Amino acid sequence: MNEVIVITTDQLREILKECLTTYFSSIKPEPIVEEPKYLHSLKELASFLKCSIVTAQKIKDSGRIRFKQHGRKCLFITTEVLQDLEMKYKKRK
Secondary structure, eight states, X not given: OOOOOOOOHHHHHHHHHHHHHHHHHHXXXXXXXXXXXXXXXXXXXXXXXXXXXXHHHHHHHHXXXXXXXXXXXXXXXXXXXHHHHHHHHHHHO
């Protein structure tokens, strides 16, 4: 036998609120881990930093960011570049 239950919209809203609060409080968010990406040229670095190639060259030459160089090839790791530039920015303040 089916019963019909009559509730007000406020009661329904409260029930849904309790259910959603209980559900979302039980979920633990996973930490966001940014995978390091590798940039193999000044052109890629400039694109990543949204600047010109000349500016990217100046940043590299200034020693503000870490990179590995073998001959004429440069390798930049995006997470390291962001960390280095963030540290430099914090020192300025």
